[in-house]
Amino acid sequence: MTRELWSIDARDPRTVWAALVPALEGTGAAILPHPASPSGLPETVPANVAVVVETSGSTGRPKRVMLSAEALKASAAASEELLGGSGQWLLAVPAHYIAGINVLVRSHLAGTEPVMMKPNGFSAETFIAAAGELTAGRRFVSFVPVQLARLLESDDAVDILGTFSRILVGGQSIPATLLAAARARGLNVTTTYGSSETSGGCIWDGRALDGVHVRLVDDRIELAGPMLAEGYLNDPRRSAFSFREHDGTRWYRTDDVGEFVDGVLRVRGRADDMIISGGVKVSLAEVETAVRALPGHSEAVVVAAPHPEWGEAPVVVTTSAIDLDTLRQLVTAQLFAAAAPARVMLIDAIPLLGTGKPDRLALASLVLK
Incomplete structure (x- = not known):
């Protein structure tokens, strides 16, 4: 069985929010949020797919990752448990990438209305203005490192950040000096590791969320759990390479190498970032x-x-x-x-x-x- 797939203009995150909820609940089409009109988009996807996420393509050709509602909800539920309950989210990252979609999914499951910043023009001033629209006592936000670094340059922004119950930072490696500076100013910052293929961050501060399993195979990080993607849209060969079953457990083979240090996962970098010098x-x-x-x-x-x-x-x-x-x-x-x-x-x-x-x-x- 299949369901319709709609391309959703993600330049206004409210458009994504409006289409995401019925996609999650099975009352609407599956969606592919995108800042432009994507090419080669099929009319349908497998019936259990709710969202298709196009990866950033930072090191190669972008991939279209198929995520079920169950995977996205499992990720949101595990996140909420570690956060100690629900709250209101500020969307500060683009709504067409998994970090932004996660903010919206968590908001939907919590029954709260997110405050949504537009994807362009992020600054301390726009952040402060958006944070002023939050109404809940418990508030959360997700950043990439460059956003956090920019806000640490503003004392007013730091004061506002201090009112957030938790600040998630992921999407790329966070410099140790930036993390130390944020924590030294009393900010409750948590680093996250994951990808679109794992419904976003599933490792927080080096430790797996509930239900997530981690192993190293030839130093390559592999992840398992209910948050795994269904595979890649119209790319069975790549899906078969990246998602593999072993002893009844389905694993996602990441592009990263890592190690465990006192039980904490340390990501050393991408496998293709290793050179012989x-x-x-x-x-x-x-x-x-x-x-x-x-x-x-x-x-x-x-x-x-x-x-x-x-x-x-x-x-x-x-x-x-x-x-x-x-x-x-x-x-x-x-x-x-x-x-x-x-x-x-x-x-x-x-x-x-x-x-x-x-x-x-x-x-x-x-x-x-």
Whole structure:
């Protein structure tokens, strides 16, 4: 059996909210929220699919992830349990990505009306204005790291953030210095890890939500639980590769590598971010974490570039000048010599995707010029 699939204009999140509720309850069509008119969209999807999410495509071709109402509700219920109950949400991230959809699903299950910011023009001023519309005592918000960093620059915004019961930050790795700065100012920040394929963040502060299972297979992170997607729309080959059954349990094979440290999952970076430099395996994500800990470089990005002697080497792209020798000494001390960046590229602004994530494909092309 199938159901209709509608493309929903996500530039106004209220349009997504209006279509999402009947999609979840089975009284309306399945939806694909999108900021533009997507191409190649089929008329129908499997009957149990409620929402199709198009991934950001930050490192390759975007995928269309099929999510059932049951998966989205399971994720929301587990989140609410860890939050200690329901409350009112402020939507500060785009409604066509899973983090935004989750805010709306949680609001629906809680029976509360979310306050919705428009996806463009995020600033301390627009955040403060939107937060002023919240009416509940318990309030929550979800950010990407760059949004939180921007708000920490405003004392007024920090005062408002202090009234939130919980602040979720995910979508990409959060610099340790940013997390420490937020917590030092008394903000209740929780880091989240997950993807569209897991109905959003299912690992909070390195620990799995209720019902979620985590394992490492050759260092690759695999996740299981009721929040898993049905697969990829019209892409059975990719679905079969990413979603696999083992001993009666269906697992999602992520693109990330990780490790457990005292029972807490530590995400080391993407599997395709691992390079071999001078015969040594180097994680670009770990180099990036070390660089971002430096004052003024919290948004720096590390990408790979060919090297005539080592094969490949890390290159730091940043908006603030830094001495290369000093940087190499720092990374060598924190990691090892092969991880030291070969060069620094200074640019005016880091190109971003709609989610606020760095456009790594654009940066990788830039360092090759």
